[in-house]
Amino acid sequence: MPDSFANSARLVRLSTLADRPPPAAPRVALRRLDSLWFQVAGTVCNLACTHCFISCSPGNRSFGFLDYDTVLRALAESQSLGVKEYYFTGGEPFLHPRLPDMLAATLAIGPATVLTNGTLLSDKAVAALARMRDASIYSLELRVSIDGPDAPSNDRIRGAGAFARAIEGVRRLVAAGFLPIVTMAQTWDDADATAVYQQMRQALLSVDYARPRIKLLPALRIGAEALRSRGYLDVERVTPAMMEQFDATALLCATGRIVSDRGVHVCPILIEEPDALLAPTLGEGARADFGLGHQACYTCWLHGAICANAGAAAPETPAGRAVAAAAAPSGAPMVGSG
Numbered sequence: 001m002p003d004s005f006a007n008s009a010r011l012v013r014l015s016t017l018a019d020r021p022p023p024a025a026p027r028v029a030l031r032r033l034d035s036l037w038f039q040v041a042g043t044v045c046n047l048a049c050t051h052c053f054i055s056c057s058p059g060n061r062s063f064g065f066l067d068y069d070t071v072l073r074a075l076a077e078s079q080s081l082g083v084k085e086y087y088f089t090g091g092e093p094f095l096h097p098r099l100p101d102m103l104a105a106t107l108a109i110g111p112a113t114v115l116t117n118g119t120l121l122s123d124k125a126v127a128a129l130a131r132m133r134d135a136s137i138y139s140l141e142l143r144v145s146i147d148g149p150d151a152p153s154n155d156r157i158r159g160a161g162a163f164a165r166a167i168e169g170v171r172r173l174v175a176a177g178f179l180p181i182v183t184m185a186q187t188w189d190d191a192d193a194t195a196v197y198q199q200m201r202q203a204l205l206s207v208d209y210a211r212p213r214i215k216l217l218p219a220l221r222i223g224a225e226a227l228r229s230r231g232y233l234d235v236e237r238v239t240p241a242m243m244e245q246f247d248a249t250a251l252l253c254a255t256g257r258i259v260s261d262r263g264v265h266v267c268p269i270l271i272e273e274p275d276a277l278l279a280p281t282l283g284e285g286a287r288a289d290f291g292l293g294h295q296a297c298y299t300c301w302l303h304g305a306i307c308a309n310a311g312a313a314a315p316e317t318p319a320g321r322a323v324a325a326a327a328a329p330s331g332a333p334m335v336g337s338g
Contacts (some may be wrong), residue, residue: 025293026243037258041090053220064261077282094120107136118144121169142180171207190305232295252305294317
C-alpha cells in the first residue's frame, strides 16, 4: 500500500504564528526541467466537478485549447532542456481533437501521461492509444480521476453517471493492456481513508484490474473546492523557515513547467494566478524563479509534487499524522479536517 499523506512533511523550525503577518514568501528556482506539462484542453471539461481547483466545466473558456503547432514547438525546445517526461491535462484532454497527434509526436521523444476523467474512453479511443503505445519505445500512462469508490460518493462530486462511465473506461484500458493510475482527491475524513481505499480497490478488482494502482490526493482548497468545503486558513502558507533543510526538488515548481494557450506557467495548480505566468517561451520560463506566496503551495510542501505520477499516497496512520502535526504551522489543521 502507498505511503501516507503525511510522509512528505519535514520536521523543521517554524516561525509563522497566527497573530503575526506572514513573512516574505521564499523563492524557488528551477533546479532541473524533469517534466513538461501541457494544459491541452484549457479549462474546458465535459464535467463540472465541485472540487476542481481551476473550476473546469463545459462553459469555462478562460483557458482555451492548445494548438498543435504550439505543442510541437514546446516539444522541440524541451529536448535541449533535458525534459524526461510529458503530461497532458485540462480540462478534459480527450475533448481535444488533435490529442492523438500530440501524443504521437510526444511518444517519439519521451514517455507521456494523460490525466483524464475517464468518461470519454470509448473502445475506438482506447484502441488508438494502444496502437500508439505499442509503436513507441516510451511508456504511455493514463491517469483516471475517480473521487469515490461507488456512484453515490463519486457522482455527488463529478455528476450523475460519472462513476459508471469512468469505471467502464478503466475496464477498457485494462482490457487493452494498460495499467491506469486511478487518482482520488480527498473529500472524506481521515478516519475513513483506509475504508475508502479498500472500497476503491474492490471496485477496480470487479472490472478485472488485478493489481490496481491508486493514488490518493490531498484537497487543494482553491477554485471550486474552496466553495465546496473551505479555503485555506491564514496560517496555511509556506514560510522561509519551512524551507530550511527542505529538499525543494520535492516541489513541482523546482522540476517542471506547464504550457497553456497564454504561455509558460510555474505549475498546473496555479495557472490562473497572474504571477504564475512566467514567460512566453519554455526557455525563458525555465530561467525564472517563483515565490511560494500562494497558499496552495502549502499543500505541495506538505505532500510533495502531488501532480506527478510518483509518490502515490494511502490512508494516513496515527504515526504519520503525528509527524505532520509536528511540522505544520501553529493553528493549521491536519489533512481531512474541516
